[in-house]
Amino acid sequence: MTTSDAFRLLVPVADSVTVRNTVAYAVDAATEAATDGPVELHVVDVASTRAVDPDAAAELAAASDLLTRVEAWVDEDTGGELPANLSLVTDVLGADRYLFSPGDYADVLLEYADEQGIDRTVLDPEYSPGGAAPMLRPLTIELSRGDVDIEEAPVERRIERTVVFRAASLPKYLTVFGASFLFYMLLSAWKPVDFLTGFLTATLVAVLVAPVAFSGQPSFLRIGKQLVRMVIYMPYLLKEIAVANLQIAYVVLHPDLPIDPEIVELQAAVRGDTAVTTLANSITLTPGTLTVSVTDRAFAIHSLTAGSRADLFDGGLERAVRFVFYGREAAAIPTPRERGDDGGHSDG
Amino acid sequence: MTPVEWAIVGLALLGAFFAGVAAIGIVRMPDIYTRTHAASKSDTLGAVLTIAAVALALQSGLSMAKAVFLVVFMFLTNPTAAHAIARAAEDQGIEPWTTDEEGER
Numbered sequence: 427m428t429t430s431d432a433f434r435l436l437v438p439v440a441d442s443v444t445v446r447n448t449v450a451y452a453v454d455a456a457t458e459a460a461t462d463g464p465v466e467l468h469v470v471d472v473a474s475t476r477a478v479d480p481d482a483a484a485e486l487a488a489a490s491d492l493l494t495r496v497e498a499w500v501d502e503d504t505g506g507e508l509p510a511n512l513s514l515v516t517d518v519l520g521a522d523r524y525l526f527s528p529g530d531y532a533d534v535l536l537e538y539a540d541e542q543g544i545d546r547t548v549l550d551p552e553y554s555p556g557g558a559a560p561m562l563r564p565l566t567i568e569l570s571r572g573d574v575d576i577e578e579a580p581v582e583r584r585i586e587r588t589v590v591f592r593a594a595s596l597p598k599y600l601t602v603f604g605a606s607f608l609f610y611m612l613l614s615a616w617k618p619v620d621f622l623t624g625f626l627t628a629t630l631v632a633v634l635v636a637p638v639a640f641s642g643q644p645s646f647l648r649i650g651k652q653l654v655r656m657v658i659y660m661p662y663l664l665k666e667i668a669v670a671n672l673q674i675a676y677v678v679l680h681p682d683l684p685i686d687p688e689i690v691e692l693q694a695a696v697r698g699d700t701a702v703t704t705l706a707n708s709i710t711l712t713p714g715t716l717t718v719s720v721t722d723r724a725f726a727i728h729s730l731t732a733g734s735r736a737d738l739f740d741g742g743l744e745r746a747v748r749f750v751f752y753g754r755e756a757a758a759i760p761t762p763r764e765r766g767d768d769g770g771h772s773d774g
Numbered sequence: 775m776t777p778v779e780w781a782i783v784g785l786a787l788l789g790a791f792f793a794g795v796a797a798i799g800i801v802r803m804p805d806i807y808t809r810t811h812a813a814s815k816s817d818t819l820g821a822v823l824t825i826a827a828v829a830l831a832l833q834s835g836l837s838m839a840k841a842v843f844l845v846v847f848m849f850l851t852n853p854t855a856a857h858a859i860a861r862a863a864e865d866q867g868i869e870p871w872t873t874d875e876e877g878e879r
Contacts (some may be wrong), residue, residue: 612839639796671792678812679801686873687808711818712851714836715855716811728807728860728870 432437432464436544436574438535439471442491442552447581449496451524452548453503460511468515468542472534472555474525474632475697482521515542526722528561532568545577566719568626601649602639603632611753655750662746666712675716676728685730689718694744709744739763750755782827789823792816805871806863814856821848 437452439445449469451684454620456467464709471489475482486681493516508514520534539547545567551562562578607628614620677685696705709727718726729735741761749757759765775783799812822845829841 450796585833613836613843615836638783670815671795674799674812674815675792678802678816683802683804684806685803687805688872689807689870706857707850707853710814710856711849714811716807716814716860717857718807718864726864728811730808731810750844772837 433462434446434466434542434544434546435543435625436470436547437550438531438547438553438555439469439492439496439550440553440555441488441649442554443581444552444581444723445492445550448548448550449499450503451579451581451750453500456512457504457528460498460509463474464511464513464546466501466513466515466542468534468538468544469500470517470519471494472489472531473518474555481637486518486521492657493518498761522587524723525555526697528564530722531555531561532565532571535569536572536574536608538763539572546575547573547575549576549578551578551581553597561625568585598636598639598644598652599632601626603644606631622766640734653754654751656718659746659750663708663711666708670712670714673734674730677714679704686732687730688735689726689728690735690738691728692738693765694723694725694762695721695759696744696747696751698751701747704750705744708747712737712743778830778833782830785830789820789827791820792823792867793820796820799861800852806868807870808858810856810860810863814853818848818852 435452435456437449439449452467452469453468456465459465470490473482473485475485475487495750496516500508504512517538519538520531523530523534525531525534534548538544549562549566549569553562553565555561566576566578607624609625610627611620614624641710694702694705696702702723704719706725709715709717709725714730715738716728716730718728720726727738729738739762741759741763744762745757745759748759793816796812796816799816800809803809803812811865824846825841825848829838834839
């Protein structure tokens with residue numbers, strides 16, 4: 427640990443029901459420590475997107491908005507004036523990379539802790555950056571890799587959430603209900619009784635599935651846009667699949683079996699479970715490439731021929747998947763080969 | 775035969791061809807990864823073409839909608855299964871077959 431004159435306290439924040447109380451607790455702890463010597467209170471927001479992404483602006487704005495609120499809360503808790511020994515530092519971290527797992531968040535926080543010489547970390551028990559599931563426990567384990575004291579803020583947590591009555595999750599239920607009902611009606615005979623059974627079935631599905639169906643808040647506009655772009659994507663994918671099959675048929679039926687298999691790495695510029703799954707499945711369906719394993723955004727891909735590797739690193743599918751999930755502007759990115767995200771494999 | 779019937783026969787034959795390619799590929803390919811290639815791609819297309827033939831043959835809106843859903847789920851589940859097989863192989867530490875290893879070509 428970096429030794430220094432000041433005692434430094436790190437508080438990672440994200441929008442949560444307990445963030446206000448966590449900040450209050452941290453301010454209390456910092457004020458107490460400030461009677462013995464100088465204290466720095468670092469409040470940081472960890473962004474999950476890269477700043478170069480089109481949708482990053484909204485997240486970064488939300489982050490700075492939250493930090494402004496934190497500053498106001500600190501003001502409030504200290505009676506409008508920081509004690510002489512106490513200073514407040516706020517920062518947005520991780521805007522230079524994509525973050526997926528608690529391990530990634532821990533990496534960012536530990537790097538910051540190292541740079542700044544942080545002595546102690548106070549964690550919000552409901553800390554869930556990016557609107558994902560609460561990640562306190564895995565994050566605590568990951569953070570214990572570093573040599574910083576970790577402490578969970580002893581704030582009151584909401585007791586057991588009931589499954590049905592969370593106002594914030596209403597869009598989730600409506601989305602799942604609507605999709606199930608449409609699907610049911612599409613496959614039914616449109617008799618009056620079908621509406622009743624469809625309604626009951628969709629309700630049951632929504633109650634059972636909605637709590638686990640989304641990682642964030644669904645937005646009808648975003649889902650609609652993605653569906654439309656998915657429809658545009660299908661012909662392209664079908665073409666690729668047809669080509670894939672002709673190639674495989676050629677290779678399989680050729681007397682010499684002209685294959686040159688190799689496993690290659692690809693750092694794909696997609697994030698989020700659905701986008702990563704779509705890309706992984708598309709890669710498997712298209713010419714001579716098979717997704718073997720995916721860790722965050724690192725794809726291990728088995729390729730059958732040198733030609734299929736070249737196609738992969740041209741990034742056509744990746745651009746298409748980015749188009750489906752993030753929009754037209756996001757599709758215009760350099761190929762994995764140009765980015766150097768190809769594991770050094772494509773120079774041949 | 776009507777054009778639709780020709781299309782049905784054509785699709786079914788093409789589907790059978792690709793299913794056959796998948797089967798031959800599984801026999802001819804040297805290791806689990808390359809065999810999974812044959813199984814995941816050719817088999818998907820073979821099944822999809824056959825389902826398309828079925829959809830044309832049934833000639834009813836509802837059945838066609840159901841066939842379309844079948845196709846969609848084939849596209850979702852087949853690569854997922856292939857991925858599961860390949861990942862299981864990798865977890866077991868199975869080294870992929872390469873040309874230099876065999877020294878044949």
